[in-house]
Amino acid sequence: MFNDTSSEVGEEPPLSSVFESLKQFKSAGRGYWVDVPSEDWNNWRWQLKNRITSLSQLQRLMPTLTPEEHAGTLLADTKLAMAITPYFFNLIDLADETCPIRRQVVPRIEETHTAAWELRDPCGEDSHSPVPGLVHRYPDRVLFLVTDRCASYCRYCTRSRLVSNASGYDFHPDFDRQIAYIREHSRIRDVLLSGGDPLLFSDEKLEHLLRRLREIPHVEFLRIGTRIPVFLPQRVTEALCAVLRKYHPLFISVHSNHPRELTSEVRDALGRLAEAGIPLGNQSVLLRGVNDDPALMRALVQKLLMCRVKPYYLYLCDLIAGSAHLRASVRKGLEIMESLRGHTTGYAVPQLVIDAPGGGGKVPINPDYVINRNEERVLIRNFEGTLYEYPEAADGTPMVAAPREIEEPELV
Numbered sequence: 001m002f003n004d005t006s007s008e009v010g011e012e013p014p015l016s017s018v019f020e021s022l023k024q025f026k027s028a029g030r031g032y033w034v035d036v037p038s039e040d041w042n043n044w045r046w047q048l049k050n051r052i053t054s055l056s057q058l059q060r061l062m063p064t065l066t067p068e069e070h071a072g073t074l075l076a077d078t079k080l081a082m083a084i085t086p087y088f089f090n091l092i093d094l095a096d097e098t099c100p101i102r103r104q105v106v107p108r109i110e111e112t113h114t115a116a117w118e119l120r121d122p123c124g125e126d127s128h129s130p131v132p133g134l135v136h137r138y139p140d141r142v143l144f145l146v147t148d149r150c151a152s153y154c155r156y157c158t159r160s161r162l163v164s165n166a167s168g169y170d171f172h173p174d175f176d177r178q179i180a181y182i183r184e185h186s187r188i189r190d191v192l193l194s195g196g197d198p199l200l201f202s203d204e205k206l207e208h209l210l211r212r213l214r215e216i217p218h219v220e221f222l223r224i225g226t227r228i229p230v231f232l233p234q235r236v237t238e239a240l241c242a243v244l245r246k247y248h249p250l251f252i253s254v255h256s257n258h259p260r261e262l263t264s265e266v267r268d269a270l271g272r273l274a275e276a277g278i279p280l281g282n283q284s285v286l287l288r289g290v291n292d293d294p295a296l297m298r299a300l301v302q303k304l305l306m307c308r309v310k311p312y313y314l315y316l317c318d319l320i321a322g323s324a325h326l327r328a329s330v331r332k333g334l335e336i337m338e339s340l341r342g343h344t345t346g347y348a349v350p351q352l353v354i355d356a357p358g359g360g361g362k363v364p365i366n367p368d369y370v371i372n373r374n375e376e377r378v379l380i381r382n383f384e385g386t387l388y389e390y391p392e393a394a395d396g397t398p399m400v401a402a403p404r405e406i407e408e409p410e411l412v
């Protein structure tokens with residue numbers, strides 16, 4: 001061993017009290033909607049009907065609206081519509097122009113600043129679509145886009161070309177054609193439903209789709225990508241859970257970026273899904289001014305575990321047109337990964353990935369823990385920076401001890 005340190009566990013810097021407070025599960029509260037009857041507030045269809053979708057609503061509800069947000073909202077309807085559920089709006093700190101919740105859903109004029117290397121379809125999905133609404137990028141699994149609608153719209157949406165239909169893409173999935181393709185390709189064992197948000201469908205429509213997919217013998221595994229539990233936890237009813245649990249193995253990937261999004265309402269909704277036997281993962285996007293901070297990210301992943309959710313992927317923000325103001329660096333991503341591995345529960349550590357621009361798929365990005373190799377050993381470092389050697393020959397064969405000289409037994 002190089003630096004022979006004692007086996008004592010190093011002192012961890014404590015999370016500051018600000019980050020510690022982010023671990024509390026508070027309700028989003030009612031905000032402007034205190035007079036709305038509970039049965040409306042808790043009804044997901046009421047939440048959808050009362051979303052904030054126009055500049056005039058935003059001006060009324062957000063006295064601190066900045067000129068950049070004002071101008072951005074005016075233009076949103078030609079690019080990616082604005083929609084914010086009243087529930088999620090209540091998480092915005094109206095006094096804070098830099099609020100991380102606000103940055104995710106309130107449009108800004110920077111969305112119209114586009115660079116040559118930014119793309120309308122950053123992951124090259126359209127070029128990997130054998131039939132509209134089905135992306136077949138990896139050999140054994142497909143991405144099945146079921147709708148162009150979400151409960152609220154993330155300003156950095158990788159699918160903004162089609163989501164909300166503001167730019168006139170006119171996405172009309174044809175389930176018959178999509179399902180026929182899956183049926184005809186027996187290599188497809190994993191179907192990922194996304195969009196848009198599949199959990200916006202009625203229970204009946206969702207069940208119909210799940211049933212048709214389950215009827216295909218080679219489809220082993222189903223999953224749903226959704227931000228509904230975060231934007232609209234009211235949608236996660238017992239009736240929905242009763243439908244989902246009939247189609248196991250079914251996993252759900254949620255999308256949460258900031259510990260403040262994990263309210264008591266969200267924790268309870270995730271708990272209902274977990275009680276239905278659904279393994280839960282989380283996908284976060286690394287966003288500048290939202291979650292590009294090691295202590296904040298640690299609070300997020302630990303709080304996710306408390307919600308029975310395993311952090312799955314941490315994405316570098318795709319090169320979607322007009323997202324430069326929200327993109328954080330690869331360097332920052334690596335710094336965050338180093339601050340997590342070893343410093344917190346292994347289950348809490350997501351995989352950092354870049355979805356390769358142009359359509360290469362997800363590429364894992366990892367800090368280097370192998371320092372170098374030579375003829376007889378691999379030199380590694382641990383999370384504290386201490387170096388260790390792993391004996392191994394250059395060609396990878398394990399080092400074997402030289403045979404010990406065997407003494408001839410003495411003959412009497």
Ligand SMILES: *Cc1c(COP(=O)(O)O)cnc(C)c1O
Nearest residue numbers: 135136137138141142143192362
């Ligand atoms: C992300 C993605 C998948 C699923 O990838 P996993 O690494 O299995 O989670 C499948 N298809 C497409 C097109 C994707 O973008």
